[in-house]
Amino acid sequence: MNALAPIADWFRHLNATTGINFTVFYDPFDATRFVHGLWVTIELSVVTIIASVLVGVIGAWGQGVKSAWVRGVTWSYVELFRNTPPLVQIYFFFFGLSAVLPHTHNGFGMAQPLIGGFAWASISLALYAGSFNVEIFRSGIEAIPHSMLEAAEALGYTRRQTYLNVILPLGLRICLPALTNNLVNLIKTTTLAYAIAVPELLYVSNQIWSDAENVPEMMILLFIIYIILVGILVALMHWWERSLRRPGLGT
Amino acid sequence: MADALLTIENLHKRFGDVEVIKGVSLQVPKGDVACIIGPSGSGKSTLIRCVNALVPFEQGSVKVLGIEVNDPKLDKLKLRRHVGMVFQQYNLFPHRTALQNVMMAPMQVLKRPRAEVEAEAHALLKKVRLENKAHAYPGELSGGQQQRVAIARSLAMRPDLMLFDEVTAALDPETVGEVLITIRQLAEEGMTCVLVTHEMNFAREVANEVYFTDRGVIVEHAPPAQFFGNPQDERTKTFLSQVL
Numbered sequence: 079m080n081a082l083a084p085i086a087d088w089f090r091h092l093n094a095t096t097g098i099n100f101t102v103f104y105d106p107f108d109a110t111r112f113v114h115g116l117w118v119t120i121e122l123s124v125v126t127i128i129a130s131v132l133v134g135v136i137g138a139w140g141q142g143v144k145s146a147w148v149r150g151v152t153w154s155y156v157e158l159f160r161n162t163p164p165l166v167q168i169y170f171f172f173f174g175l176s177a178v179l180p181h182t183h184n185g186f187g188m189a190q191p192l193i194g195g196f197a198w199a200s201i202s203l204a205l206y207a208g209s210f211n212v213e214i215f216r217s218g219i220e221a222i223p224h225s226m227l228e229a230a231e232a233l234g235y236t237r238r239q240t241y242l243n244v245i246l247p248l249g250l251r252i253c254l255p256a257l258t259n260n261l262v263n264l265i266k267t268t269t270l271a272y273a274i275a276v277p278e279l280l281y282v283s284n285q286i287w288s289d290a291e292n293v294p295e296m297m298i299l300l301f302i303i304y305i306i307l308v309g310i311l312v313a314l315m316h317w318w319e320r321s322l323r324r325p326g327l328g329t
Numbered sequence: 330m331a332d333a334l335l336t337i338e339n340l341h342k343r344f345g346d347v348e349v350i351k352g353v354s355l356q357v358p359k360g361d362v363a364c365i366i367g368p369s370g371s372g373k374s375t376l377i378r379c380v381n382a383l384v385p386f387e388q389g390s391v392k393v394l395g396i397e398v399n400d401p402k403l404d405k406l407k408l409r410r411h412v413g414m415v416f417q418q419y420n421l422f423p424h425r426t427a428l429q430n431v432m433m434a435p436m437q438v439l440k441r442p443r444a445e446v447e448a449e450a451h452a453l454l455k456k457v458r459l460e461n462k463a464h465a466y467p468g469e470l471s472g473g474q475q476q477r478v479a480i481a482r483s484l485a486m487r488p489d490l491m492l493f494d495e496v497t498a499a500l501d502p503e504t505v506g507e508v509l510i511t512i513r514q515l516a517e518e519g520m521t522c523v524l525v526t527h528e529m530n531f532a533r534e535v536a537n538e539v540y541f542t543d544r545g546v547i548v549e550h551a552p553p554a555q556f557f558g559n560p561q562d563e564r565t566k567t568f569l570s571q572v573l
Contacts, residue, residue, distance in 0.1 A: 225416060225418055225420050226420055226422070228383055228416070228420065229414075229416060229420035229421075229422075230422075231383060231409075232381055232383060232409060232412075232413075232414040232416075232483075233409065233433075233434040233438060233482070233483075233486060234405070234406045234409040234410060234434060234438040234439075234486065235434070235437070235438060236406070239437055239438065243422075243433065243437055244422060247424050248422075248423070248424060251424065322424075324423060324424050324466050324468060325465075325466045325468040325469045326423060326466060326467065326468015326469065327423045327424060327466070327468055
């Protein structure tokens, strides 16, 4: 904390002289709340990014199987989650579905849902972004020339082997730019978890500005932090894209 | 020809209402080279796709080494281990190097050990005179080079029969020769080959039997000297006068 003392002093001075009040940089209580909120946002982003990509891969597979039943379920899922507002989806899970699921009792004897706010937000956001990922992966798969699959088939590949060794690596390269867009959107959409009291960045910022009455300062801070978070994701995705690049394949 | 490696009997194939193959029969003995020629749309490519079960057919029989292709319980992997295929558009996997393209199927389909497969892949690339391009990606190779890698990739499965579907049709004229040399070399080593081709001179020099197809039937077939020297059917004569 000593190393940060000059910074704290500077922001305290800034507040005293100009009234511009960044409490999170000098007030330990606000700083702790804010860092915790940032951490929850990062956790929520990482969990939902991984889960939504898995949902996308499984869904894209489900759209191509022989069973009409599996294809029907996949299609219904995509249509439902792609075409309804994500906030409504979060409310549906947290208030609708959670209410009909069994509850346990906590130490104070009060009813406590089995699945908490963070978990519901993760599930809901992963399904929301996953529905877009299904379509993104499908478009990548459909862009692979049929002759490529015929070549794999002629070499004795099974459907599963073709999917893993030809379709997935080629399709991924085609759809990475679209995937990056969707995941950027997902990070921004994690702020909707605010609505079910998940203490993520926007939620804790609201708590802080309610106490310190520094809404403009907190808003500026939120903008900067989301730009940095999204910037990190985009940089990682571009690095991945470059590492998958092959001569004569794509751009 | 009881010991024919490939036997096709009365094969019929339709796409919807259009019957593209109307009762084709042929036999290819082990070690022979059969060339199938004919105008576009005569069902040549469909015919050889029936041989390795890439295209299902309604009626007739195709037997490769005694394996009946028109069997609902056909083990496709077993069939395709015996039958290699090379395509007009090469169809190499663009995200893998030439060497990896050759190694993929033996390792992933046949589950053979890497060291053994890699040694064999290098030998195969040397055979098609591309050992110096082992680590190049398909996008860095010319059409003729890609097609030779595709031949090596098929050979890595150690097939008994090779199918060539107009493999020089997409190539620049100056690279056609290098691919034909490779196929000729295979034929001389005793590989059984079925080629769909427009290369009449090549058919004349390498084939044991030439088949002329038109509108889904084999109009005429004969050894090349007789086929090109003294064609019998009017349609064959007309076709040859146009292409030679």
